[in-house]
Amino acid sequence: MAQIAKLRMLLFSALGPAIAILLLLFFAAYAVLGPSGILAWGDYARQLRVARVHLAQVQAERREMKNRVDLLNPRRVDPDLSDELIRRQLGVVHQDEVIIPLN
Numbered sequence: 001m002a003q004i005a006k007l008r009m010l011l012f013s014a015l016g017p018a019i020a021i022l023l024l025l026f027f028a029a030y031a032v033l034g035p036s037g038i039l040a041w042g043d044y045a046r047q048l049r050v051a052r053v054h055l056a057q058v059q060a061e062r063r064e065m066k067n068r069v070d071l072l073n074p075r076r077v078d079p080d081l082s083d084e085l086i087r088r089q090l091g092v093v094h095q096d097e098v099i100i101p102l103n
Helices: 002-033 038-071 079-090
Strands: none
Touching (some): 002 038
16 A cells, blocks of 8 residues: 555656656647748748749839839820820721730
């Protein structure tokens, strides 16, 4: 009976440190394998490269649109662009004209 009591006392005294070690192992594994862990850094770097390429494309499109808006400024409208837009919207083309679509 005394040995069972000693064994029970030993198990209860080891329970606290065992739980602490398990918690530490859990947090260490989460720090390595979790969604923001060490192994996720490679994926973040790849996503950043993709996002930078997409940003460059969007900025190029934005510059093109800004240029077009500047050409349509009411104070100094570009005659070629305005003629192109009017003809495209109205469908007015002479027989001897050749139209090269941009799209």
